[in-house]
Amino acid sequence: MREVLVVDDDFMVADIHRRFVDRIDGFRTVEVAHTGAAALDAARTLHPDLILLDVYLPDMTGLQVLQQLRGEGDTVGVIMITAARELDTVTGALDGGAADYLIKPFEFDQLRTKLAAFAARADALGAAVGIDQTFVDSLFGHSPATGEPPPMPKGLGAETAQLVLEAVREAGELSAAECADRVGISRVSARRYLEYFLTAGVLGLRLQYGAGRPERRYHTV
Known part of the structure; x- marks a missing residue:
């Protein structure tokens, strides 16, 4: 079972994403965070397999969270989730080592496809x-x-x-x-x-x- 940390400043959206994750075979939400600081604390404490990381957070950007995790040597999988469509944001996510990128609002099947691809890559690397x-x-x-x-x-x-x-x-x-x-x-x-x-x-x-x-x-x- 792969453990997922959901990060979004909007409580309602975060709960929707949590419920989406928990419907997907092989994945479960271990924590929901609404700020960058809370996301970093949860990542350090819980060591999830994957973070669904929103770009716009009240205290820092999701890209800054990603950069700090990588700076600490944390190779956790990250899928950036945001309404941002700016090219520099996508580029920053890729440069920071994000596994994938989803633009919200998105459908359940879109997330399931992304998580299936993430799991397939992880399994292939492990095997x-x-x-x-x-x-x-x-x-x-x-x-x-x-x-x-x-x-x-x-x-x-x-x-x-x-x-x-x-x-x-x-x-x-x-x-x-x-x-x-x-x-x-x-x-x-x-x-x-x-x-x-x-x-x-x-x-x-x-x-x-x-x-x-x-x-x-x-x-x-």
Whole structure:
């Protein structure tokens, strides 16, 4: 379970982001901070895996928080979240080592995609025993020229992944439950493989709306 620190000066917005995070499998909010000082204290005390960091804070900017964390040697993952669209703000976030950038207001699925990409990069780095160009390209968001997916995260197997991919290609489009039935694995496992291929750019996603929560349906691209 990856722990997330949510930082936003707006109490209502911060709570929305907290609830978004807590709906995403594999992530949970450990603290909510509304100032830069509180964010730094929480980061030093709780050592989260990821910080959702707003740029505009009452006592300092989010970029200053990021710079101070990096100056202290803290390599925590950071996704900048702000209404700012200025190029220098984006540049500052990238220069400070932010993993990603989201402009608010954003939808739940946009955050989920960013967190899935963050998790995939972290898993790939944790599982890597060697480095080649394909691996580096996958970390920096470039699709390999061969069309092959990036290295498997921990807990996923190449043979099962191939069966999942073949099942989607044969059907054209599948839900995680349908994929699980075809391959003979659990729905949770099927979802992990499908989300991995989605993050890798091998599969696409369509949300099918009906009663209750929309169904995630994966298709070839």
